[in-house]
Amino acid sequence: MRLEVDNAAVGYGPRTVLEGVSFTLEGGDIGCLLGPSAAGKTTLLRAIAGFEPLQRGSIRADGQVLTGDGVQVSPERRQIGMVFQDHALLPHLSVLDNVRFGLFRQPRRQADARAREMLELVGLADTAQRHPHELSGGQQQRVALARALAPQPRLVLLDEPFSSLDPDLRERLALDVRAALKHAGVGALLVTHSQIEAFAMADRIGVIGDGRLQQWARAYDLYHRPASRFVADFVGEGAFLPANILGEGRIATAFGEATARNLAEALGSQVEVLLRPDDVIHDDDAPVQAQIVHRHFRGAQFLYTLRLDSGHLVQSLVPSHHDHAIGQRIGIRLDLEHVIVFARADGDAGATRGS
Structure with a gap:
């Protein structure tokens, strides 16, 4: 899925948090919105998911308008998966049932096979009958990713997915998640304030600060060719x-x-x-x-x-x-x-x- 954000403005009510945001994420690529806390990263991610309206601008997927020009496609029709910061796993369900949760429209046998396939992809096939509280934080995050991938979304959005984990685990898990996404052939957009996570996961990184997208580029270019003083200060x-x-x-x-x-x-x-x-x-x-x-x-x-x-x-x-x-x-x-x-x-x- 090719994601295009064009001149987008997001905020809360009349207050604008981000203005004039434009970038393109090519199909299969992993992007990252990197910036300090309260910069508007999650608000923009929620607008892409369809949970928040845009104040101005548009969002397109493979050329189709999702938001803008009088159009607001509902979240469930966007074919976009979401991995939340707190995992949002259902504690009373097994790991397998959590992954299968979004496949309720499919026949039971088909849904089971797909859920097991996704658990295999994230390296947790042997945890299918366990419950979320029996898993580590990193394992819970991988279950959440498997659940997001199970319905075969065109894009996966990840909101600060590793923030609750120990620093030593974050980079390792970020590399594991990147490998799983690439194997599945699904693009993703990550929100984080951690450069380590951004550099480990993303093909393209957008640095957000002072109410705008400062630069959208490879990690190498952000470090060696920053487009603004803000980027030079924030990255590296x-x-x-x-x-x-x-x-x-x-x-x-x-x-x-x-x-x-x-x-x-x-x-x-x-x-x-x-x-x-x-x-x-x-x-x-x-x-x-x-x-x-x-x-x-x-x-x-x-x-x-x-x-x-x-x-x-x-x-x-x-x-x-x-x-x-x-x-x-x-x-x-x-x-x-x-x-x-x-x-x-x-x-x-x-x-x-x-x-």
Whole structure:
């Protein structure tokens, strides 16, 4: 199912939460609406499901209008499955009966076969006769997914599906759910505020903030080519460093003059450069040194927060066998593959980027 959201506005009564939202999710792809709490993500998801009206704009599925132009197709006629944050499993029914719940119009034998097929798909075939309270939170979430897939929907919507789970389980389950959806050939749209879940599951991610869809892109592009200051701040880690663009791929920063590949900017422009931790390289022979003010051990790497002599803070990912103490000074240099710069004048949030 190809989902098209065109210039959509959603809200509560007269209050608009999101304005001018447009994106396309291709059939079989998994998309994600990523943003802070109360940004309007769930409201938009409910509008796609048919539970909330649009204030303006339209929603189409394979070219058919679901909402807009005077049309409001009811939720049960949209062929869209929904996985809720709290799973919404019926405690008095077995796992098999929960999955079979949406198949009441089918003959019993056919419904049983389909429900068992979906439990097999999510790796829970041996739990068919158990009850929800006998399962872990991750298993309950997979049962909810199996139930949503059983009626063969054209699209599945997932509203913060992993929020109640331990952080260590979320990424692993997100990968399992992605694999199940891809195997079933069903597209999905996920709502979350967790970048880990978004990166693990989604083919396309829409970052929502400040009342609009800031960018709809691959995770790689959100990280390396953010379209706005909001996206640059929200996705990944990094720091902004004042710089002057000298031309011919050269910039002047607190590091001194550096080479910046893929840079196309006006000579002398005063900007801020977005530096990701992988742009700042630990190099004992580098002429620039910085003081370690914080360190975060990540197993294979340390994430060091460093203070330059100018007072600016940057971050660097360093292999963990380089075990340096807080307060120690280390050599660092820039290695800028993609340069993202933001105008400094009047706090302008617009981004100019090399591509």
